[in-house]
Amino acid sequence: MIRFEPRGPSSVSRMLGVSIAAAVAALLLAAIPMAFAGLSVFEGYSLMVKGAFGSLFAFTEMLTRATPLILTGLAVAVAFRAKLWNIGAEGQLYAGALAAVAVGTGVISAPPYVLIPIVIVAGALAGGLVMLGPTLLKTRLGVDEVVTTLLLNFIILLFVQMMLEGPMKDPMGMGWPQSEPILDAAALPKLMDRMRIHWGLVIALVASLGVYFLLKRTVWGFEIRAVGENAAAARHAGIPVTATFIRVGLLSGALAGLAGVGEVAGLKGYLTADLSPGFGYSGIVVAMLAGLSPAGVVLAALFIASIFVGADSMSRATGVSNYLADLIVAMALLCVLVSGLFLRFKIRFVGSQTNQEAAE
Amino acid sequence: MAGLAQDAGVVLRLDGITKRFGALTANGDVSLDLKRGEILALLGENGAGKTTLMNILFGHYVADEGRVMVSPDGTGLSELEPGSPHAALQAGIGMVHQHFTLAENLSALDNILLGTERLAALSSSRAPARRKLEELMARSGLTVSLDARISQLSVGEKQRVEILKALYRDARVLVLDEPTAVLTPQESDTLFATLKKLADDGLGIIFISHKLAEVLASSHRVAVLRGGRKVADLPTAECDRRKLAELMVGHAIVETMRSPGSPGAPLFVLNKASAGHGRDALRDVDLTLRSGEILGIAGVSGNGQTTLARVISGLEPLTHGSMTLEGKAIGQASARAMIDNGLARIPEDRHHDGIVGAMSVSENLAIESIRKPENQRLGLLRFSAMRERARNLIKAYDIRCQSEDSPARLLSGGNIQKIVLARTLETVPKVVLAAQPSRGLDVGATSDVHKRLLAARDRGAGVILISEDLDELMRLSDRIAVIHRGHLSEADPSDTLDRGSLGLRMAGHNAEDAA
Numbered sequence: 001m002i003r004f005e006p007r008g009p010s011s012v013s014r015m016l017g018v019s020i021a022a023a024v025a026a027l028l029l030a031a032i033p034m035a036f037a038g039l040s041v042f043e044g045y046s047l048m049v050k051g052a053f054g055s056l057f058a059f060t061e062m063l064t065r066a067t068p069l070i071l072t073g074l075a076v077a078v079a080f081r082a083k084l085w086n087i088g089a090e091g092q093l094y095a096g097a098l099a100a101v102a103v104g105t106g107v108i109s110a111p112p113y114v115l116i117p118i119v120i121v122a123g124a125l126a127g128g129l130v131m132l133g134p135t136l137l138k139t140r141l142g143v144d145e146v147v148t149t150l151l152l153n154f155i156i157l158l159f160v161q162m163m164l165e166g167p168m169k170d171p172m173g174m175g176w177p178q179s180e181p182i183l184d185a186a187a188l189p190k191l192m193d194r195m196r197i198h199w200g201l202v203i204a205l206v207a208s209l210g211v212y213f214l215l216k217r218t219v220w221g222f223e224i225r226a227v228g229e230n231a232a233a234a235r236h237a238g239i240p241v242t243a244t245f246i247r248v249g250l251l252s253g254a255l256a257g258l259a260g261v262g263e264v265a266g267l268k269g270y271l272t273a274d275l276s277p278g279f280g281y282s283g284i285v286v287a288m289l290a291g292l293s294p295a296g297v298v299l300a301a302l303f304i305a306s307i308f309v310g311a312d313s314m315s316r317a318t319g320v321s322n323y324l325a326d327l328i329v330a331m332a333l334l335c336v337l338v339s340g341l342f343l344r345f346k347i348r349f350v351g352s353q354t355n356q357e358a359a360e
Numbered sequence: 361m362a363g364l365a366q367d368a369g370v371v372l373r374l375d376g377i378t379k380r381f382g383a384l385t386a387n388g389d390v391s392l393d394l395k396r397g398e399i400l401a402l403l404g405e406n407g408a409g410k411t412t413l414m415n416i417l418f419g420h421y422v423a424d425e426g427r428v429m430v431s432p433d434g435t436g437l438s439e440l441e442p443g444s445p446h447a448a449l450q451a452g453i454g455m456v457h458q459h460f461t462l463a464e465n466l467s468a469l470d471n472i473l474l475g476t477e478r479l480a481a482l483s484s485s486r487a488p489a490r491r492k493l494e495e496l497m498a499r500s501g502l503t504v505s506l507d508a509r510i511s512q513l514s515v516g517e518k519q520r521v522e523i524l525k526a527l528y529r530d531a532r533v534l535v536l537d538e539p540t541a542v543l544t545p546q547e548s549d550t551l552f553a554t555l556k557k558l559a560d561d562g563l564g565i566i567f568i569s570h571k572l573a574e575v576l577a578s579s580h581r582v583a584v585l586r587g588g589r590k591v592a593d594l595p596t597a598e599c600d601r602r603k604l605a606e607l608m609v610g611h612a613i614v615e616t617m618r619s620p621g622s623p624g625a626p627l628f629v630l631n632k633a634s635a636g637h638g639r640d641a642l643r644d645v646d647l648t649l650r651s652g653e654i655l656g657i658a659g660v661s662g663n664g665q666t667t668l669a670r671v672i673s674g675l676e677p678l679t680h681g682s683m684t685l686e687g688k689a690i691g692q693a694s695a696r697a698m699i700d701n702g703l704a705r706i707p708e709d710r711h712h713d714g715i716v717g718a719m720s721v722s723e724n725l726a727i728e729s730i731r732k733p734e735n736q737r738l739g740l741l742r743f744s745a746m747r748e749r750a751r752n753l754i755k756a757y758d759i760r761c762q763s764e765d766s767p768a769r770l771l772s773g774g775n776i777q778k779i780v781l782a783r784t785l786e787t788v789p790k791v792v793l794a795a796q797p798s799r800g801l802d803v804g805a806t807s808d809v810h811k812r813l814l815a816a817r818d819r820g821a822g823v824i825l826i827s828e829d830l831d832e833l834m835r836l837s838d839r840i841a842v843i844h845r846g847h848l849s850e851a852d853p854s855d856t857l858d859r860g861s862l863g864l865r866m867a868g869h870n871a872e873d874a875a
């Protein structure tokens with residue numbers, strides 16, 4: 001017999017424990033399809049660990065992959081905290097990347113210490129503005145933001161494709177639909193020689209500290225939490241609910257926009273329509289796995305990035321498809337959703353009444 | 361130990377129940393018997409552990425010590441499996457919670473059947489179910505229209521659905537947690553008539569209430585909890601108001617008496633104000649509140665009180681007419697503007713509009729003034745100042761909680777109300793809007809609220825008191841106006857009014873008819 005008993009507030013350590021347990025459970029569940037693919041579980045996972053942590057190169061690759069995930073994870077987490085359901089981090093990421101390319105490929109020429117901040121601000125602004133639309137539609141007309149943000153993803157991606165085929169197409173690109181390259185003065189510097197890891201990671205870490213600080217210690221953060229937990233009471237208490245949603249929308253979009261800036265100005269150097277393999281959607285998993293906490297987002301992003309990078313490397317070594325990574329990530333999300341139950345309820349296993357008495 | 365003779369007719373026995381939440385003992389070694397056909401009133405201060413005890417009985421919580429014994433068929437007592445609402449239902453225990461648990465978008469019938477049959481079987485078992493329910497309704501006098509959607513029902517009707525749901529599952533024991541807190545006096549009378557009939561039919565009934573009058577009128581026996589322990593268990597015939605109040609709080613309660621006020625200049629005025637739509641709209645309301653007076657608004661709920669409160673709270677715009685404070689028009693009102701203008705608002709639905717349950721007691725105490733310099737500097741929260749002030753308010757208003765950092769949702773209903781009172785009255789408001797301020801409060805806390813409202817009046821504030829409790833209105837108000845179908849009557853001095861004529865006017869007869 002299993003029994004559920006509601007419990008009081010969750011401690012930080014319990015929340016951490018549950019998230020880790022969910023991650024482990026996902027890895028265990030993923031062992032099943034791995035076995036079907038003819039790979040021994042031990043071999044598969046050791047290849048994956050090696051692929052993500054086995055060398056300095058592997059490790060920096062993993063961190064490079066985690067960079068956009070931290071930012072989109074934060075974008076989703078901060079919005080979800082206010083119960084603003086932003087499913088559009090993917091589109092906002094592309095908007096940020098597009099803006100970075102627009103100002104960073106020669107329109108403005110300036111030294112790096114001027115141009116880099118311009119590129120960053122442009123990307124954040126573009127992401128924020130994209131999210132402003134659905135937010136205003138929600139606060140003014142009550143339009144469901146899940147639908148608008150989701151659909152905007154496709155619109156923006158098509159718009160990016162249109163720009164890459166048209167006005168922003170690189171004349172030197174030999175016909176490929178890609179933008180002109182980012183100027184050296186506009187590119188985010190690398191963190192290490194001969195590695196791909198770049199300053200975007202620093203931006204992401206600073207952003208997560210910033211969001212943590214915002215939520216925990218500031219009036220705006222207080223208002224975000226109040227609106228998210230009980231909008232009616234917040235409104236009654238005189239908290240500007242609409243303004244809070246707009247602030248959260250702008251911030252959330254800006255964070256996702258920064259992810260796009262990092263990818264284009266830190267990693268790729270030019271914009272293509274396949275810049276992101278779904279970082280915006282993975283951001284939702286990251287945020288949920290993190291329990292919407294900014295510190296948790298960093299850990300969850302590292303976990304998801306290790307899975308992706310590790311699975312790529314395993315797949316190269318064995319020929320087992322790297323779709324396995326998507327499978328693990330999806331299972332992690334499911335496990336986290338189920339584990340929410342463990343946070344809200346105490347679960348008691350009882351054989352029978354007499355057992356129960358004996359135990360007490 | 362319990363002899364057979366004592367067991368006769370006992371349908372439910374709580375035996376040494378103890379429940380702790382961390383350091384707090386919510387129930388300490390509570391034992392209680394309920395007999396067939398008996399109506400037992402469970403009393404106690406806010407936070408005394410009444411709801412917790414009933415939740416253990418119904419399997420929502422598991423007791424740390426002790427056990428629940430039931431006798432489903434009236435023969436021997438057997439132990440109920442702890443922590444299983446399903447087992448409790450099976451054993452014939454029905455519960456009507458403080459907050460209803462109905463699915464708003466389903467019909468009354470669906471709600472009653474939900475969980476009793478497998479969903480696939482629903483349609484086929486409908487006809488016999490309907491017959492059984494109609495029979496139940498005829499016998500108990502609980503009438504609801506089975507096909508109406510829950511969202512269209514009044515609070516009283518929803519409660520009847522909850523009771524029917526329990527009866528439909530052949531409950532032998534019915535538990536009601538503060539059933540009358542949200543009912544009009546008329547609905548309460550109907551409820552108790554029904555409960556009497558059900559008890560005569562052999563049901564054992566436990567109800568929780570803070571209203572001593574109904575406890576004295578309708579129960580057979582009274583059990584009193586204080587600080588989680590049972591301090592009294594005696595026949596109602598041996599009790600009176602005073603004795604019960606003393607048992608609950610441990611000392612005598614002095615009921616607040618109003619001294620004549622000295623009203624000053626008009627402070628807050630509504631002029632030909634209309635707002636809202638539908639049943640609860642306000643129509644062409646004139647209201648003048650002077651400083652130093654308490655203006656009572658009497659009326660059966662659903663006659664425009666909610667809209668009136670929302671207008672004064674700054675949540676609902678006027679569609680016609682105007683609103684002035686100290687002679688200045690309040691234009692586009694917002695909750696913020698109202699607070700900044702010195703209006704304190706005590707909302708009717710404190711869980712929904714009053715507190716953010718997931719946030720701490722100290723955050724909830726600061727929420728209305730979070731942008732004031734005492735709570736923030738340069739946009740950064742001043743936590744230690746907030747908590748310091750919270751500790752003072754917790755002491756001053758006797759808010760029972762583990763600490764200022766506990767989430768507000770863990771507090772008992774009455775203590776949640778005290779959070780709202782503390783943060784609104786602390787600001788020394790010019791106008792106080794109090795909507796059902798003592799709903800769900802124990803006698804001690806109620807008299808405390810009354811004292812504070814009178815104190816606000818005496819220092820020159822104007823108080824608008826919306827209440828369904830005529831005693832409360834008569835005791836506190838200097839003048840009383842009646843609201844009916846959105847129209848507000850002239851306010852008359854309360855000493856010229858009596859309960860009878862007020863009651864008639866609340867039902868829609870005008871003053872001349874009543875005289």
Ligand SMILES: Nc1ncnc2c1ncn2[C@@H]1O[C@H](COP(=O)(O)OP(=O)(O)OP(=O)(O)O)[C@@H](O)[C@H]1O
Nearest residue numbers: 381386406407408409410411412770771772773774
């Ligand atoms: N899940 C919980 N975790 C921690 N403390 C709790 C929990 N549930 C209740 N409490 C505490 O237990 C005490 C008893 O609460 P309970 O709700 O039983 O009071 P009550 O007698 O029903 O009061 P009221 O008349 O105000 O409804 C309160 O101090 C409350 O804060």
Ligand SMILES: [Mg+2]
Nearest residue numbers: 410411772773
């Ligand atoms: Mg209670």
